[in-house]
Amino acid sequence: MSTDGFEPRIIGFLCRWCSYNGADLAGTSRMKYPPNMVPIKTNCSGRVDPTHIMKALSEGADGVLIAGCHPGDCHYINGNYRTAGRYPMTELLLEQLGLEPGRVRLEWISAAEGDKFAKTVTEFTEQIRALGPLGWNTMLDAEEAKSA
Amino acid sequence: MAEEKIAVYICHCGTNIAGKVDVEEVTRWAAEQPNVVVAREYKYMCSDPGQELIQKDIKENGVNRVVVAACSPTMHEPTFRKAAADAGLNPFLVQMANIREHCSWVTVDPDEATAKTKRILSAQIHRLPFNQALEPIEVNVNPDVLVVGGGIAGIEAALKLADAGKKVFLVEKDPSIGGHMAMFDKTFPTLDCSACILTPKMSALGKHPNVTLLAYSEVDEVSGYVGNFKVKVRRKARYVDTVKCTGCAACTEVCVVRKVKSEFDVGLGFRSAIYIPFPQAVPLRATIDATKCLTLSKGKCAKQPCVPACGPEAIDFTQQDEFIDLDVGAIIMATGFELWNPEQDQRYGYGRLENVISSLEFERLSNASGPTGGHIVCKNGEAPKSVAILHCIGSRDENHQEFCSRVCCMYSLKFAHLIKEHLPETEVYEFYIDMRTFGKGYEEFYKRLMDEGVNFVRGRAAEVTNVALSPEEQGHLVVKAEDTLLGMTRRVPVDMVILSAGLSPRKDAKEVAQTFGFGCSANGFYLERHPKLEPASTMTDGIFLAGACQYPKDIPDAVAQAGAAAAGALVFVNHETVKVEPTISYIDPEKCSGCHICVGLCPHAAIQYNAEKNVAEVIQAACKGCGVCVAACGSNVPQQSGYLDEQIFAEIEGALAV
Numbered sequence: 001m002s003t004d005g006f007e008p009r010i011i012g013f014l015c016r017w018c019s020y021n022g023a024d025l026a027g028t029s030r031m032k033y034p035p036n037m038v039p040i041k042t043n044c045s046g047r048v049d050p051t052h053i054m055k056a057l058s059e060g061a062d063g064v065l066i067a068g069c070h071p072g073d074c075h076y077i078n079g080n081y082r083t084a085g086r087y088p089m090t091e092l093l094l095e096q097l098g099l100e101p102g103r104v105r106l107e108w109i110s111a112a113e114g115d116k117f118a119k120t121v122t123e124f125t126e127q128i129r130a131l132g133p134l135g136w137n138t139m140l141d142a143e144e145a146k147s148a
Numbered sequence: 149m150a151e152e153k154i155a156v157y158i159c160h161c162g163t164n165i166a167g168k169v170d171v172e173e174v175t176r177w178a179a180e181q182p183n184v185v186v187a188r189e190y191k192y193m194c195s196d197p198g199q200e201l202i203q204k205d206i207k208e209n210g211v212n213r214v215v216v217a218a219c220s221p222t223m224h225e226p227t228f229r230k231a232a233a234d235a236g237l238n239p240f241l242v243q244m245a246n247i248r249e250h251c252s253w254v255t256v257d258p259d260e261a262t263a264k265t266k267r268i269l270s271a272q273i274h275r276l277p278f279n280q281a282l283e284p285i286e287v288n289v290n291p292d293v294l295v296v297g298g299g300i301a302g303i304e305a306a307l308k309l310a311d312a313g314k315k316v317f318l319v320e321k322d323p324s325i326g327g328h329m330a331m332f333d334k335t336f337p338t339l340d341c342s343a344c345i346l347t348p349k350m351s352a353l354g355k356h357p358n359v360t361l362l363a364y365s366e367v368d369e370v371s372g373y374v375g376n377f378k379v380k381v382r383r384k385a386r387y388v389d390t391v392k393c394t395g396c397a398a399c400t401e402v403c404v405v406r407k408v409k410s411e412f413d414v415g416l417g418f419r420s421a422i423y424i425p426f427p428q429a430v431p432l433r434a435t436i437d438a439t440k441c442l443t444l445s446k447g448k449c450a451k452q453p454c455v456p457a458c459g460p461e462a463i464d465f466t467q468q469d470e471f472i473d474l475d476v477g478a479i480i481m482a483t484g485f486e487l488w489n490p491e492q493d494q495r496y497g498y499g500r501l502e503n504v505i506s507s508l509e510f511e512r513l514s515n516a517s518g519p520t521g522g523h524i525v526c527k528n529g530e531a532p533k534s535v536a537i538l539h540c541i542g543s544r545d546e547n548h549q550e551f552c553s554r555v556c557c558m559y560s561l562k563f564a565h566l567i568k569e570h571l572p573e574t575e576v577y578e579f580y581i582d583m584r585t586f587g588k589g590y591e592e593f594y595k596r597l598m599d600e601g602v603n604f605v606r607g608r609a610a611e612v613t614n615v616a617l618s619p620e621e622q623g624h625l626v627v628k629a630e631d632t633l634l635g636m637t638r639r640v641p642v643d644m645v646i647l648s649a650g651l652s653p654r655k656d657a658k659e660v661a662q663t664f665g666f667g668c669s670a671n672g673f674y675l676e677r678h679p680k681l682e683p684a685s686t687m688t689d690g691i692f693l694a695g696a697c698q699y700p701k702d703i704p705d706a707v708a709q710a711g712a713a714a715a716g717a718l719v720f721v722n723h724e725t726v727k728v729e730p731t732i733s734y735i736d737p738e739k740c741s742g743c744h745i746c747v748g749l750c751p752h753a754a755i756q757y758n759a760e761k762n763v764a765e766v767i768q769a770a771c772k773g774c775g776v777c778v779a780a781c782g783s784n785v786p787q788q789s790g791y792l793d794e795q796i797f798a799e800i801e802g803a804l805a806v
Contacts, residue, residue, distance in 0.1 A: 011800055017687060018667070024220045027249025035255045035264040038271060038803035039246070041221075042791060043731060047775030055797050060804040072662050075688070076774035077751040086779070111687065112670040118254065137804075 008128035010037040011056040012065040012121070015045040017075035018110045019067035025114030033118040034125040037065060044068065045106075046079030050090045053104060057094075060137035063103045063128035065120070070108040080108070102127055103134065152277045155186040155211040156269065157202060159193035159218035161248055166191075168252040170262045174217070177266055181273050186211060193218050194227055202228065203235035212237065213276040217245035217269050238281035240730075240790060243272040266806045274802025278794040284727035287769065289375035290477035291721045294319065296367060296664075299327020300703055301695025302482030303349050304710035305717075310358035312718055317474055318353065319381055320363045322411075324429035325350055327484055331412060331508065333515035333522070335703055336562040337593030343517070347428045354430040363431055368471070370479075370664050373772060374689040375726045379474040385467040387436035387444065388422070392462035395432030397424055399454040399463065408440045410519075413512045417519030422454050422463075426517065434462070478690045478717040481674060482710065483660060485651040485696040488542035488549060496541060496647055497612045502527050503625060504612055504645045507559060514566045524570050532643035534575040535567055536627045538609040543650030544581060551671055553650035553700040557584045560648045561594055564602045576602045577640055579609040579629050587702065605640070607632045612645050651700035666691055673699050684712040689726075692716045731790035732771040733778060737763045739785045746777035746786055755786075 014020040020041050026033065042048060045068025053064050066087070068080040087106045094104060105124055109117050156178040160166035171189045178187035186205050190198050193216055205211040214237065216228045221244040229239035247265045255261035291314060295306040298320030306318045318325070329335075330350075332342035353359055362381055369380040403420035410419040412426050419425075421440040424432065442449035443465055455463050487508050490498035497504045503526045505513070516522035526532050537560045543553040557580065564576045583604075585591045598604070609629040616622040617639065624641035631638050653672035654660070661668050666686035667675040674697050677685040684692050692713035695706040720726070735746075735755075742762035747755045754770035755777060757763075766777075766786070777786040784793065 009804060011803060021222065021687070024222060024246075024249040027220070027253040030253050032256050033254055035251070035257075035260040038264070038267045039250055040271065040796065040799050040803065042775060042796070043788075044774035044776060047779055047788065047791060049779040049793070049796075051793070052796055052800065056800045056804070059801055061800075069667075073667060074751075075665065076772055076776070077665075079751055079774040079776050082749055082751075082776045082780065111667050112675055 006129065006133055008036045008062040008125055009060055010063045010065060010125065010128060011061045012037045012039045012067065013042055013045065013048045013052065014039050015068040015080070016041050016043050018069035018073060019045070019107075019117065021111035022067075022109040022113045022117040025111065026118045027114075029114045031114055031118040033121045036125045036128075037121050044074065044076050044079035045083040046076065048083065050086070050093060053090060053094070057099070057103070057134060058136050058140055062131070062134045063105070063124060065105050065107065065124055067107045067109045067117070067120070070110055073110060100131060102131060152183040152213050153185040153209075153211050154183045154213040154215065154273060154276055155202065155205045155209070156181070156184055156188070156273065157193050157198075157214070157216045157218075158187070158189040158247075159198070159216065160189065160191045161218060162191065165218070165248050165252045168255065168258050168261045169247065169265045170258065173262055174265050174269065178269060178273070181270065183213070183277060184273060185209065194224050199227070199231035202231050206232060206235040206237045212241065213279065214242040215245055215269065215272045215276060216242070217247045217265065217272075219248040220244075220246045220250075240282040241276070241279050243276055243279065245269045245272045263806070267803050270806045271799040271802035274798040274805065275795050278792060278798050280789065282730045282789055285730050285732070285768065286725040287373075287375055287728055289721055289723055289726050290377075290475050291315065292317065292474075292476045293478045293480065293717050293721060294377070294379055294474060294476040295480045295482060297327070297482035297484055297695070297697070298322070298325030298363065299482060299484045299695060299706075300329040300346065300349075301484070301706040301710040302327070302480070303353050304707050305480045305482060305694045305714040306359055307349060307353055307356065308711060308714035309718060310353075310356045313358065314718065314721060315358050315360070317360045317362060317476065319365050319367055320361070321366050322425065323364045323386070323433070323435040324425050324431070325353065325361070325363060326426070326428070326430070329703060330426065330428070331414070331515070332511050333518070334562060334566060336558045337587075337589045339562070339565070343428060350428065350430040361431060362472075364435060367663065374728060375477045375720075377476050377479055377690065379476060379479075381472050381474060383470040383472060385438070385469050386433065387438065387441070387463065387465055387467045388434045389462040389464050390431065390433045392460040393433045394460060395424060395429075395434065396459070397434070398457045398459070399434055400424060402453040402457045404449065404451065404453065405440050405442060408437060413519045414506070414509050416509055416512050436463075477721040478692065479664065480692045480694055480713045480717055481664065481686075481697055482694040482713075483654055483657070483697040485700060486654050488553075488649040488652045490541050490647040490649050492548060493542065495611045496538065496609070496645070497614070497625075498647055501612060501614055501625060503532070503643060504647065507556070507563070507646060507648045510563055510646045514563070514570070522570075524567060526643055531571050532574055534577070534642040535644045535646065536577045536579060536609070536625075536640060536642040537563055537646045537648060538612075538627070539578065539580040539648050540608060541647040541649045542652070549650050549652065549671065551700075552584065554584070554586070555700060555702045556648040556650060558587070558590055558593070558702065560646075561585075561597050563646060564597055565600065568600050568602065575642075577605055577627070577642065578602060579605050579607060579627065581606075581608050587704065605629060605631050605638065651696055654697070657697070664688070664691060673697065684709050684716055690720055729773065729790070731773040731788060732768060733766050733773070733775065733786045733788045735764050735766055735786045737761060737765075739783065740764055741783060743782070745780055745782065749776050749780050751776065
């Protein structure tokens, strides 16, 4: 698969209280970062279901970021601990599906960390760019066409 | 369900969005998207005419779903939801696409910004058909308010609320309220006696029928939610019955442990193990320092002279910490600051060189009620013939605190004035980077000091040393600095050096913020909801901020913010009920297999297992809508209103469809 002019497509699940506001702060501070990630707001990172990640990857995302409050800062006491607990399981599941490591990332970004948000998106975009397109969506489309 | 008719509005936000994003192109594109019947662009969607556009389309064009592509929903989601509701559309059928903070402001290339705008917008257009009309949940609001911290900000906020007829609980960790302001001698620039303007407020608070003062107490736990906070307060044992104690101080005079460094005098003076921190303390009650009292720390005090000295028999060595539970509707945080410890920068010799003192120590030294009776003296008891005041210690310093602490220039000028007033012959040097005299009457005060013969040296001091290089430096402290106006380095010999240290967040600020459930800024101070428009609120509804816990500020600003926080809390508790977002979970009993996994994972214990029906049940009032149960269930049974799986899936599809 050619990677010329490849622009990664990334879905970012941001918790409403910390990371979404961190992204807002990056904006109000006029920090610059690549446009590849589309944010999706959830109340808590603990709401992010492994199926959301699968869905994103199968719809054509090349990478998925999950960002929540720092441990101890969760608006819902310990929702982010659930995220942290679930994440290794999700990683394992994705590995078994043949996904190379580095396409899914979990970060703690507070409402005060606009710079960390911008830096994370920049780094992650470059990381996904280096990994190249995932193409699960076209693969799935081809499978469907074959079986049709 | 009726046919979805989506209206899309793209806000220019002046040039904030339109300067980067091709809004016309986005509008053309949006009009062709599934279910979209109207797509419009407008200069300021949040303006009245902007909102009227939405209302007109709802009323006249049958629009039943709305996307506003504009700023962050944190900013204007309530505005547009209300506009839609006023036109008869359920507010939860309105979504915002954040194309300003998340796109136009952070993207360099206009074409890329336009493309990203379409992706963000597409996610919301795809989501909307799955949105359901929801009704806000109303919960009762407890009318009482908790104020945490009894410095000037906490006192002011508590008094305002109490005068408005609200019942206020004020928790203060120290034996007396008063905070830092009680330690100062004079206040800049008016040179009011600090105690003279503070103590009437302290006493008014102590006597106010609507105030329950919980001094020498700390908040251990906070639970509950907006309008209904449950707070567990630990009343630390004073070992003195505060009902019997009259504050006569007879015990403090007979105590055999007399050389305990006084916290109130910043260690310059001494107190006994049983003490009243200062004469105007509120409440005026004695406290036994259990770590210093011989009876309590060693189990033996030969005479226990405090016991017979106490007429009302108030001393009680068996006292234990007590816990009380408070129910309040709103909370004001006014926990203040601590002085940046100058020991952290060894170049200035604090703690190593005699007569290098911190600004707070000078406050006590110049205070008539301080350890020297207001005489400004060196360690040897002699008045200094020359004093250097070093600005920006720990502040505006990449190695320590990058921010400006705002008050140090002004208190340094005040110090210079006080020295000149007490010791007219003494030479005073101010070493400053920039003179920041921002407030009312401050620049005038600076001018006045120039006429009082103070030497201003523009340049940050590099070092304080006692190594003399010339006979005139012998036996003195020497301040080394670059004088940037003269363009040369100088060595100034002086007898005393005052380090004008910056203001720091309290060491436990992070921990306290976590206990209460709000955040801290990168510099460690409490994070306000909005830096411009909501500086006295936190991200957590019902919790407000006052004073230097939010950022360093002087007394007028702390008082002003306390008023704002009190008004914020008052608006809140004046309503009998508050509307809570209905984005909570529900469990379909037909589908639940009763596996329990959600029960243990719920952070708020809002899910109960019903053994009779073998199903898990959500307690609506306790659910806060994190969605942890939804993601955890193996059978996808719990669903969260407003964040249904279908909605999130549709957003993902939309974001990747363009």
